[in-house]
Ligand SMILES: Nc1ncnc2c1ncn2[C@@H]1O[C@H](COP(=O)(O)OP(=O)(O)O)[C@@H](O)[C@H]1O
């Protein structure tokens with residue numbers, strides 16, 4: 001399978017959902033000027049203790065024997081290491097978690113972003129009770145979508161209503177087009 005950052009984003013957001021978050025912030029920042037791609041996933045879920053965080057970020061601990069190799073945190077760590085970046089996880093039990101991954105934008109091993117529109121759309125419509133704030137920056141151009149704003153306007157109509165699903169897709173697609181990312 002072709003590794004794509006959007007699939008890592010899906011997995012990391014699913015971690016937040018598993019941690020009972022009801023608000024998940026996803027910030028994707030392509031700073032082409034400084035040649036850095038960064039990703040932040042922040043949630044208000046149950047969090048993790050220090051020891052646990054150390055264990056999942058420590059590259060010298062082989063997690064492969066005890067945990068499946070997938071798209072999870074060890075995989076993101078592999079990517080950031082390979083692409084001259086870093087992975088920083090800060091978490092507070094009972095408060096939430098913030099994961100920051102950075103990599104050299106032009107690095108030969110930097111995975112493509114992939115179908116981020118479908119990933120964000122899927123997260124939103126499959127989890128209508130969870131709020132998402134997605135921000136995508138390409139240098140100075142910014143697109144953002146905030147489900148709290150959509151809910152305020154929609155009132156009783158749910159985010160997974162068929163017409164709302166379509167409108168969300170249009171918003172994402174046209175928003176990405178405006179920041180010059182329609183074909184990824
Ligand atoms: N946002 C988060 N909030 C709380 N715990 C988390 C979060 N992300 C990851 N974790 C913890 O770290 C573990 C490892 O995550 P991950 O590498 O994605 O593997 P997996 O999801 O397959 O268990 C999770 O099982 C969970 O216990």
Ligand SMILES: [Mg+2]
Pocket residue numbers: 011012014015071072073
């Ligand atoms: Mg996971």
